[in-house]
Amino acid sequence: MENTSGSNDVVVDVRNVNLWYGDKQALFDVSMPVRRNSITALIGPSGCGKSTLLRSMNRMNDLVDGCRVEGTMEFHGRDIRSPDVDVNELRTRIGMIFQKPNPFPMSIRDNITYGPRIHGVTDRRELDAIVESCLRKAALYDEVRDRLGESALGLSGGQQQRLCIARALSVNPEVILMDEPTSALDPIATSRIEDLALDLRREYTVAIVTHNMQQASRISDYTGFMYMGRMVEFGQTEELFNNPSEEMTERYLTGRFG
Amino acid sequence: MTRPACLNGSASRTGTDGDSLMGGLLTVVAGTAVLAILLILVFIGGNALDALVDIGPLEFVFGTEWDPADGVYGALPVITGTVLVTAGAMAIALPLGIGCAIFISEVASPRQRNLLKPVCEVFAGIPSVVYGFFGLLVLVPFLRETFPDQLLYGSSWLAGSILLGIMALPTVISVSEDAIHAVPSSYREASLAMGASRWETTVRVVVPAALSGISAAAILGVGRAIGETMAVMMVTGNSPMIPEPLWNIFSLVTTITGTIASEMPEIVVGDLHYSSLFLLALVLMGMVLSVNLVARTIVRRAGCTAPRTHGALSGPLFRRLEGMGMVRALSEHRGTVCRVVGSALLFTAVMMFGSLVTGPVVSAFAGSVLVLVANAYSSLGRGLGSNRVQSLAHGSLALVMGLVILMLVVILGHILVNGLPALSSGFLTGDVADGGRSGGIFPAIVGTLQLIAGTVVIALPLGIASGVYLAEYSGDNTATRTIREAIDILNGTPSIVFGLFGFSFLVVTADLGYSMVAGWITLSVMVLPVVIRTTEEALGTVPRELREASRAMGATKWQTTYRVVLPAAMGGVMTGSILALGRAAGETAPIMFTAAVAFSTHMADSIMDPVMALPYHLYYLATEVPGSTEMQYGTACVLLLIVLSMFLVASAIRYRTNKKIRW
CATH class of the missing domain: 1.10.3720.10 (MetI-like)
Known part of the structure; x- marks a missing residue:
């Protein structure tokens, strides 16, 4: 897994992907690059396939019965779906944040040490260091430093989601996929997650699915607009929002849609 | 960006191998467990084969005499006894159990609910043999004194049914309570928002919506009662006879479980008696299995369709009847039909069981009085406002709940009050002496x-x-x-x-x-x-x-x-x-x-x-x-x-x- 430099490098490259759930086709010939140290947003109406696309990037769709994918999906130039790719290793390098905060029913500390432990880290001090640094990166440390041993289920929704982000960071991923991470949160918690995403961009690569167009325009560098399983338009966020090349995109952005 | 070494390559690989290893291991374990389970069917069936061949299935099931001493094995009295004792138990457990379930779910405050649910579970925790012991020492003598002319010994169908009814209560209560509680609160809100009282909501919306779950509870209760051994065998008298007349609740009876448990110690391994007991067990398994299958079908059907208000009257039969215009006629006069049929049933029941205790004249009189009282009670609703009806209904349910708790207190209390003083250190740490009378x-x-x-x-x-x-x-x-x-x-x-x-x-x-x-x-x-x-x-x-x-x-x-x-x-x-x-x-x-x-x-x-x-x-x-x-x-x-x-x-x-x- 060579570390190539340059800010415009494509980390995950999706080309001409078709995807079926059983007989139902959910993605049609979708292409999209995810570039290093940037935030890539996916927008579009419900059921347009944006979450499906995101979940196929770290093969979470493998867990869905009857899911079939065709086309090219590369991570650093290697086919994500090739049989010699270890899917568990792939997922350590491409982490994921879910729509609903889903902390484990364990203490705050154990939630974060879970990942490092399953990958073989046992040294206590190293684990403590990981806990602190991940919580700091997730902007949660100051709120929970005195109750790391308490149940994660006692945190507020926004705190839980930041804990989930910290947990995802604990295995040191390169890419973080966020599947509507703020849809279950209030506006204040949402803006904290957005700030966090902007911070994370410096060290990580972020791809985010959102219902919220303002969110996409506020935080993302690139945006893809999807509709009915197709990628209608993909480009730099400013370009796409101010000067969309497709009429359908413009109608969606201005709310004259459906 | 540096990463811990463990995240690259080898560590994850071994993880994957361990994964398939564990999957294989679990498969083997699950296979073993299933194999052990299947062995049961093989051994029960295999041992029953002799009797099935020698006696013949029909002769076995419909033979009216069970007399191992003469080598006659007709299981009809045993099977009849099982069915009767179970039916009697249900007559006790269903009204009490469903009443309690409605009370716990719909009437009780959350605090009462949290208290009552575990209390009802204590019923399920009392071992069968302890129920039997209580029955033998308290219930049987009590019945003998209450009905001295009818009961020579006290052991009877009645005693078995009372005891089994109490034992089936926790099953009926917990399963129907779950069903009632699972009715979405939006149903209740919709009904209450239209001005229905809580009781009306319970009767017209919640209970009908939960009806399939409640029927399942009833059937599971039956399954529990049929399979019970120790308590029944200790109070029914274990006499393989068909009651005369058939509704004579004072008759001695026996059940399949009781027959097996009491006769097993006397058998010679491999002879016809031995095999007959296994065949009885097979019949028992068949009965329990079909009962449970019915319950599961009901639950499953309820699970995949929306709750319906027609309850038992839906499905193909309903549609066929509807085509004939019968249902419409029936439902227009539903109140009257229910009242007439209910009164007739009540009167017949009082006549039947009354004749066991007294003469027909007294029974007929008692029956008429009861029918009048019941009719008056049910028409009370029209005269009173819905709030009064609700208080009355909730009061009755609370009474039922109290009765059930009282039973529990009596059983537990009796055993603890008489048992605790016996617990000395010598009793707990000593050996059995004097044939069990001391030590x-x-x-x-x-x-x-x-x-x-x-x-x-x-x-x-x-x-x-x-x-x-x-x-x-x-x-x-x-x-x-x-x-x-x-x-x-x-x-x-x-x-x-x-x-x-x-x-x-x-x-x-x-x-x-x-x-x-x-x-x-x-x-x-x-x-x-x-x-x-x-x-x-x-x-x-x-x-x-x-x-x-x-x-x-x-x-x-x-x-x-x-x-x-x-x-x-x-x-x-x-x-x-x-x-x-x-x-x-x-x-x-x-x-x-x-x-x-x-x-x-x-x-x-x-x-x-x-x-x-x-x-x-x-x-x-x-x-x-x-x-x-x-x-x-x-x-x-x-x-x-x-x-x-x-x-x-x-x-x-x-x-x-x-x-x-x-x-």
């Missing part, structure tokens, strides 16, 4: 603990591993479904059947003799299906998101299962397992032909020795040793305390889990 019960306490411990060691790992396999690893295919069916069948199998299996397979065929190890295996096979199902269900309640979160970080399936899913489900797994073990600890039927002896001069030296056990000791003292009353109370008390403390532990775990985890 202590130390060997029986140790024996029971040994039996529990062995069952824990065998059944828990096997059961939990099989549950994990079913919940997490097996796909949804024919093989898995077959396994689930097999487990469900065994889950409802009466405990006496496990006793027969243990005897024929372990004691005779495997030549283990009456031994601790035979008891372990028998009890383990009995609790295995419960542990498997509990584990599977507990794992099923763990949200999918947790698995996804773990897999999204690159954890393998086994790592996810072992570190996230199992710990999250452990509260549920432990609660269910301890409840199953508690029940096993109090069971008599499975150990009375496999491991337990009435007297033993020494502790078991090895696992090949037989043991004494509290439930069997109590049964033996109560039925065979006159003059040991104090020892009986003491034994019952110790057994009750052991089993109830296991239930208490289970409740504590559940309480803690519920408090800690809110999905």
Whole structure:
């Protein structure tokens, strides 16, 4: 897994992907690059396939019965779906944040040490260091430093989601996929997650699915607009929002849609 | 960017290999458990074959005389007795149980609810033999004094039905309470928003919506009552006779379970009598199985369609009737039809049972009075406002609830008040003396603990591993479904059947003799299906998101299962397992032909020795040793305390889990 430099490098490259759930086709010939140290947003109406696309990037769709994918999906130039790719290793390098905060029913500390432990880290001090640094990166440390041993289920929704982000960071991923991470949160918690995403961009690569167009325009560098399983338009966020090349995109952005 | 070395390559690879290894291992364990379960069918069926061939199926089922001394094996009196005792039990358990369920779910405040639910579960925790003991010492003498002309001995169909009715209560209450509680609150809100009272909402919206669940509760209660052994056999008199007339509730009867348990000690292995008892067991299994299948069909159908207001009247039959215009006519005059039919039934019932006690004139008079009172009561609603009706209805339900609690208090209180004074240190640590009339019960306490411990060691790992396999690893295919069916069948199998299996397979065929190890295996096979199902269900309640979160970080399936899913489900797994073990600890039927002896001069030296056990000791003292009353109370008390403390532990775990985890 060579570390190539340059800010415009494509980390995950999706080309001409078709995807079926059983007989139902959910993605049609979708292409999209995810570039290093940037935030890539996916927008579009419900059921347009944006979450499906995101979940196929770290093969979470493998867990869905009857899911079939065709086309090219590369991570650093290697086919994500090739049989010699270890899917568990792939997922350590491409982490994921879910729509609903889903902390484990364990203490705050154990939630974060879970990942490092399953990958073989046992040294206590190293684990403590990981806990602190991940919580700091997730902007949660100051709120929970005195109750790391308490149940994660006692945190507020926004705190839980930041804990989930910290947990995802604990295995040191390169890419973080966020599947509507703020849809279950209030506006204040949402803006904290957005700030966090902007911070994370410096060290990580972020791809985010959102219902919220303002969110996409506020935080993302690139945006893809999807509709009915197709990628209608993909480009730099400013370009796409101010000067969309497709009429359908413009109608969606201005709310004259459906 | 640097990464810990462990995240690249080799570590994850071995993780994957370990994953498939664990998957394979779990498959093997689940296979073993299923094999053990299937062996039961083989052994019961195999041993029943002789009788089936020699006597013939029809002659066996419809033969009217059961007389082992003459070698005549007609099971009709035994089967009739089983059906009658069960029907009587249901006549008691259904009104009380459903009333309690409605009270707990719809009337009680949340605080009362949290108190009442565990209290009702205590009923389920009392061992069968303790119920039987209570019946023998309190209920039977009470009935004999109340009906001195009708009851020569006191042992009777009536006594069996009362006792079984009480024992079936917890099943009826908990299953129907679940069904009622599961009705979405939006239904209630919609009804209340239209100005209906809470009681009207309960009667017209909530109960109809829960009707299929309530019927399932009734049927499961029947299944529980049919399979009960010890309590019934101690109070019905064990006489294979058909009551004369058929509704003579004072008649002596016997049941399938009672016949097996009381005649097994006398048989010669391999002769026709032996085989006939296995054939009886097969008939029993058939009855329980069909009852449970009906219940499951009802529940499943309720699960996949929206709750319907027609209740039992829907489906093809309903449509056919509707075509004939009958239903419309009936439903237009529903109130009148119900009243007439109900009055007729009530009057007939009073005439039938009244004639057993007094002459026809008095019965007819009593019947008329009762019918008038009932009609007046049901028309009361029109005169009073809906608020008054509600108070009246809620009051009646509270009365039912109070009655049930009172029964519990009487049973527990009687045994504790008479038993606790007997508990001296000499009683708890001494050996049995004077044929059980004095001394202590130390060997029986140790024996029971040994039996529990062995069952824990065998059944828990096997059961939990099989549950994990079913919940997490097996796909949804024919093989898995077959396994689930097999487990469900065994889950409802009466405990006496496990006793027969243990005897024929372990004691005779495997030549283990009456031994601790035979008891372990028998009890383990009995609790295995419960542990498997509990584990599977507990794992099923763990949200999918947790698995996804773990897999999204690159954890393998086994790592996810072992570190996230199992710990999250452990509260549920432990609660269910301890409840199953508690029940096993109090069971008599499975150990009375496999491991337990009435007297033993020494502790078991090895696992090949037989043991004494509290439930069997109590049964033996109560039925065979006159003059040991104090020892009986003491034994019952110790057994009750052991089993109830296991239930208490289970409740504590559940309480803690519920408090800690809110999905």
